[in-house]
Amino acid sequence: MGxxxxxxxxxxxxxxxxxxxxxxxxxxxxxxDCVNATSPAIIYNDGRSHLLHPLPRKFPxxxxxxxxxxxxxxxxxxxxxSGNDEALLELFGPPLISSPISKLPPxxxxxxxxxxxxxxxxxxxxxxxTEHDTLHPFHAPWVFTLVSNFWRNVAVSEKRLWCTxxxxxxxxxxxxxxxRLPKRLKEHLQNSGECPLCIRLHGLTERSIxxxxxxxxxxxxxxxxxxxxxxxxxxxxxxxxxxxxxxxxNALENRLPLLxxxxxxxxxxxxxxxxxxxxxxxxxxxxxxxxxxRRFEFYGTTSATVQFFLPWHLVTLGGGIxxxxxxxxxxxxxxxxxxxxxxxxxxxxxxxxxxxxxxxxLELVGSTQALEYAVFPRLHTLSINCMFPRVASIFAMLFxxxxxxxxxxxxxxxxxxxxxxxxxxxxxALTSLVLDHPQSxxxxxxxxxxxxxxxxxxxxxxLSKLERLNxxxxxxxxxxxxxxxxxxxxxxHFLPSCFASPSRCGTSHLKVIGIKLRHGRPHxxxxxxxxxxxxxxxxxxxxx
Numbered sequence: 421m422g423x424x425x426x427x428x429x430x431x432x433x434x435x436x437x438x439x440x441x442x443x444x445x446x447x448x449x450x451x452x453d454c455v456n457a458t459s460p461a462i463i464y465n466d467g468r469s470h471l472l473h474p475l476p477r478k479f480p481x482x483x484x485x486x487x488x489x490x491x492x493x494x495x496x497x498x499x500x501x502s503g504n505d506e507a508l509l510e511l512f513g514p515p516l517i518s519s520p521i522s523k524l525p526p527x528x529x530x531x532x533x534x535x536x537x538x539x540x541x542x543x544x545x546x547x548x549x550t551e552h553d554t555l556h557p558f559h560a561p562w563v564f565t566l567v568s569n570f571w572r573n574v575a576v577s578e579k580r581l582w583c584t585x586x587x588x589x590x591x592x593x594x595x596x597x598x599x600r601l602p603k604r605l606k607e608h609l610q611n612s613g614e615c616p617l618c619i620r621l622h623g624l625t626e627r628s629i630x631x632x633x634x635x636x637x638x639x640x641x642x643x644x645x646x647x648x649x650x651x652x653x654x655x656x657x658x659x660x661x662x663x664x665x666x667x668x669x670n671a672l673e674n675r676l677p678l679l680x681x682x683x684x685x686x687x688x689x690x691x692x693x694x695x696x697x698x699x700x701x702x703x704x705x706x707x708x709x710x711x712x713x714r715r716f717e718f719y720g721t722t723s724a725t726v727q728f729f730l731p732w733h734l735v736t737l738g739g740g741i742x743x744x745x746x747x748x749x750x751x752x753x754x755x756x757x758x759x760x761x762x763x764x765x766x767x768x769x770x771x772x773x774x775x776x777x778x779x780x781x782l783e784l785v786g787s788t789q790a791l792e793y794a795v796f797p798r799l800h801t802l803s804i805n806c807m808f809p810r811v812a813s814i815f816a817m818l819f820x821x822x823x824x825x826x827x828x829x830x831x832x833x834x835x836x837x838x839x840x841x842x843x844x845x846x847x848x849a850l851t852s853l854v855l856d857h858p859q860s861x862x863x864x865x866x867x868x869x870x871x872x873x874x875x876x877x878x879x880x881x882x883l884s885k886l887e888r889l890n891x892x893x894x895x896x897x898x899x900x901x902x903x904x905x906x907x908x909x910x911x912x913h914f915l916p917s918c919f920a921s922p923s924r925c926g927t928s929h930l931k932v933i934g935i936k937l938r939h940g941r942p943h944x945x946x947x948x949x950x951x952x953x954x955x956x957x958x959x960x961x962x963x964x
Contacts (some may be wrong), residue, residue, distance in 0.1 A: 589623035616654035
């Protein structure tokens with residue numbers, strides 16, 4: 421359901437457009453669509469509206485607030501019906517503004533326009549298929565300049581409206597609108613001033629070049645203009661883009677002082693794109709000297725090579741890529757998203773048993789086979805999200821790495837009691853454990869192993885330092901409630917009946933228990949958990 425914040429005067433007309441996310445936006449300026457002649461409102465694309473508390477005409481004297489200071493923004497009030505004006509007046513008094521929209525204070529209008537823009541999200545992989553081009557004349561922020569000269573002046577003066585550039589090549593096929601794009605891009609960059617830029621490019625592939633060869637020179641000129649603003653780049657997200665034809669990453673070297681985040685997707689999920697990303701060289705050349713770069717993501721094909729040179733904090737890799745790990749790399753957070761059919765592409769580069777002594781946080785999505793080719797002696801956090809993990813890979817990595825793992829997250833239904841038992845034996849220093857598997861093969865034996873008992877030294881040593889435990893009690897788990905509660909109570913030192921004390925069995929005090937339940941599951945354990953919570957245990961229950 422799309423919406424936008426707007427002001428509603430008593431006359432003119434209704435302007436309809438779409439914001440950067442493709443959401444329907446309406447600015448009512450005349451006629452029966454008006455909800456209140458003097459109040460701002462949010463108008464939804466299904467006809468409903470929310471009235472807002474009237475904004476002050478001027479800021480209080482002596483206050484130098486920025487337009488987005490939350491201290492001066494009014495609260496949102498629920499008013500689903502257009503006939504609730506009397507209730508609004510009763511709650512908040514008469515409106516402070518009675519002027520038409522053309523006399524709205526510029527500082528208030530700039531706040532309204534900024535709230536119409538969608539926020540930037542580094543982690544939203546599906547945005548490339550839903551976002552609208554910010555350089556299109558009928559999409560925000562350009563549409564704001566078409567309402568009136570007053571709106572245009574306010575929009576141009578608010579530099580933050582122009583700090584996001586989303587360019588979708590499919591919106592300019594067959595030279596349609598392409599001849600005006602270079603001029604609009606230059607004006608967009610000029611309006612941004614010196615603000616840091618967030619850039620998202622999508623769809624300029626070899627296939628699109630061959631389909632419309634006459635536009636190649638124009639696209640190259642557009643990319644050159646974009647490169648001129650590289651000193652302002654803060655975040656860049658590139659999807660299905662041909663570097664070899666339009667971009668020389670070497671030319672960007674030493675010209676990206678503000679860059680913090682890079683995401684490159686050579687082939688979109690579910691779409692086959694036969695393309696080489698910077699063939700014959702490496703994808704990271706242009707990002708080799710970025711002092712502020714902390715996040716690098718790459719999802720590629722087998723024809724792409726990634727080489728690292730910098731102490732990037734977070735590196736995410738996916739697809740059937742070949743890794744060239746430079747000895748100078750210091751990526752503390754490494755995230756691998758690999759399908760079950762592609763991880764062997766890591767073998768020629770990482771194997772046998774490459775030493776990755778800089779990685780402290782490792783996330784594996786889709787496959788665990790990459791663990792067979794490297795050791796991680798400094799690893800303290802391991803997250804595995806995989807339907808069918810290779811248990812032998814996990815054992816081998818933990819055995820050869822000799823790391824002190826303190827946090828383990830397992831999102832998989834395939835592990836058995838024996839599998840988890842062996843993993844726990846190799847991770848005695850765990851303080852946080854997440855078992856997220858709705859259809860597990862585990863039984864009460866696992867809970868018995870985790871139950872602290874001073875009379876059984878072997879059991880007492882199982883995860884003796886555990887302080888945080890999060891478990892999904894899905895439909896497939898066949899644990900009994902009594903055994904589950906007994907395991908929790910055995911690790912709660914504050915209970916008078918607790919037979920597990922640090923001096924007797926060496927177990928740490930369990931501080932947090934998180935449980936994820938399906939709606940409708942019997943609540944037989946809730947009463948006991950409430951007692952434990954009252955005694956000092958932090959209990960969190962989440963329904964799905």
